[in-house]
Amino acid sequence: MSAHATTEHAYVPGEIAKPNTGWIWKTFWVLVIITAVEFAIAFAMTNPELRTFRNSIFIVLTILKAFFIVGEFMHLKHETKSLIWTILIPTALLVWLVVALVTEGSSIGETLAHMFS
Amino acid sequence: MAHSTTLEPTAATTTYTDAPRTGTWDGGNEPFKASYGKLMMWFFLLSDAFTFGAFLTAYGMIRHKHGVFTGTADKFFFSTAHWPIPEKVFNGFPGLHGMDLPLAFVALMTMILIFSSVTMVLAVEAGHRMDKADVQKWLLWTILFGAMFLSSQAWEWSHFIGGSEKGLLMADGSVMHGANLATNEYGPPLFADLFFFITGFHGTHVFSGVCLLVWCFIATTNGTFEKRGHYEMVEKIGLYWHFVDLVWVFVFTFFYLV
Structure with a gap:
C-alpha cells in the first residue's frame, strides 16, 4: 500500500482535496426545475384573460432564478x-x-x- | 493608542480626540473582504446590468406602446397592427423543417447555458483546491457549451432573418419574407430591431466570454495560475460568465415567454 501511495504522490505536488460539488448540483436542479415549470405554464395557461397573472408568475420565477445564480454561482450570498x-x-x-x-x-x-x- | 512618544498627549489634555481611528471604513483594511480584481469585476457587471436593463426597459416600453392581440393563441396572425406572440415566431428547430415546435429550440439554448454555468462553477471549485487537471477539464466543457450556444444563436438568427415560406402580404400586394432592420413579417419593425439588438448584444457577451475562457485555459495549461499560487482569474471570468447566463434568464422571460 505504501509503495503505491509513494508512486502516486510523485506526480502530484501537494495534496489535492476531494471535490465538494453537492451544492453546485443542487443549484443546477433548482434552475432546471424552475425553467421546466416556466415552460409548463407557458403552454398550460393560454387563456388571454389570465395574461397578467401568468406574466406575474414568470417575473417571480425569473427573479427566483436570478437569486440562485447570483447568490450561489456568483457567491454573492456568502460575501x-x-x-x-x-x-x-x-x-x-x-x-x-x-x-x-x-x-x-x-x-x-x-x-x-x-x-x- | 499612539505609538510614538513624541505624539503622546500631555497629562493636561485628558480628552485626546485625534487618535488614529480603526473602524471598518477608516482605511487600512478591506471592508468588502474581496480582492481588487473581484471587486472591479462586480462593479463592471453592475454597469453591464444597467446596459441590459436599458435594453429590456426599452423593450417593455415599445411593446406596451404597440397594440396587443386580444384573441386566443390559435387564431393569431402576423400583422404590424399588434405585437407578435413569441411562440408563434420562434417555433422552428434545426432539421425539423415545417414543424410547429414552439419555443423548443430556445429551451435547448437555455439548457446549454445552464449547463455551461454549472461547468464554470465546477472549474472555480477545482481552482480553490489547486486541482489543475480538473480546472482544465471543466474549462473545456464550459468552452464547448459556450460554442454550442453561439452556434445555436447563429441558427436562430438565420431562421429569423430567412422567415417562413408563407411570409406576410404587404399593403402593395408583395409578400415579405423574414426580417431585417426596416421590415419584418412577424409584426412591427421595432420587434425585429429589438430582437437583433438584445440577442445580438447578449451573443457578443457570450463570444467575449468564450475568448476569455480559451485564454484562461491556455494560461492554466501553461501553469501560470499554479505558479501564482491561486486561481482567482478563473473566479473572475466565472463571475462574468454567470452574469451572461443571468442576462439570458431575463432575455428568455421577457422576449420569449411573456
Missing part, C-alpha cells in the same frame, strides 16, 4: 453585507425605471390609438 447591498441597491433602481417606462409606453400607445377620435 460581506456591505458588498451585497452595494450590488443590490443600484440594481433595485432598475425596477423603478422599468415600471416608469412601461407605464409611459402604455400611455403613448393610448394617445396614438385615439389621436383622431
Whole structure:
C-alpha cells in the first residue's frame, strides 16, 4: 500500500482535496426545475384573460432564478453585507425605471390609438 | 493608542480626540473582504446590468406602446397592427423543417447555458483546491457549451432573418419574407430591431466570454495560475460568465415567454 501511495504522490505536488460539488448540483436542479415549470405554464395557461397573472408568475420565477445564480454561482450570498447591498441597491433602481417606462409606453400607445377620435 | 512618544498627549489634555481611528471604513483594511480584481469585476457587471436593463426597459416600453392581440393563441396572425406572440415566431428547430415546435429550440439554448454555468462553477471549485487537471477539464466543457450556444444563436438568427415560406402580404400586394432592420413579417419593425439588438448584444457577451475562457485555459495549461499560487482569474471570468447566463434568464422571460 505504501509503495503505491509513494508512486502516486510523485506526480502530484501537494495534496489535492476531494471535490465538494453537492451544492453546485443542487443549484443546477433548482434552475432546471424552475425553467421546466416556466415552460409548463407557458403552454398550460393560454387563456388571454389570465395574461397578467401568468406574466406575474414568470417575473417571480425569473427573479427566483436570478437569486440562485447570483447568490450561489456568483457567491454573492456568502460575501460581506456591505458588498451585497452595494450590488443590490443600484440594481433595485432598475425596477423603478422599468415600471416608469412601461407605464409611459402604455400611455403613448393610448394617445396614438385615439389621436383622431 | 499612539505609538510614538513624541505624539503622546500631555497629562493636561485628558480628552485626546485625534487618535488614529480603526473602524471598518477608516482605511487600512478591506471592508468588502474581496480582492481588487473581484471587486472591479462586480462593479463592471453592475454597469453591464444597467446596459441590459436599458435594453429590456426599452423593450417593455415599445411593446406596451404597440397594440396587443386580444384573441386566443390559435387564431393569431402576423400583422404590424399588434405585437407578435413569441411562440408563434420562434417555433422552428434545426432539421425539423415545417414543424410547429414552439419555443423548443430556445429551451435547448437555455439548457446549454445552464449547463455551461454549472461547468464554470465546477472549474472555480477545482481552482480553490489547486486541482489543475480538473480546472482544465471543466474549462473545456464550459468552452464547448459556450460554442454550442453561439452556434445555436447563429441558427436562430438565420431562421429569423430567412422567415417562413408563407411570409406576410404587404399593403402593395408583395409578400415579405423574414426580417431585417426596416421590415419584418412577424409584426412591427421595432420587434425585429429589438430582437437583433438584445440577442445580438447578449451573443457578443457570450463570444467575449468564450475568448476569455480559451485564454484562461491556455494560461492554466501553461501553469501560470499554479505558479501564482491561486486561481482567482478563473473566479473572475466565472463571475462574468454567470452574469451572461443571468442576462439570458431575463432575455428568455421577457422576449420569449411573456
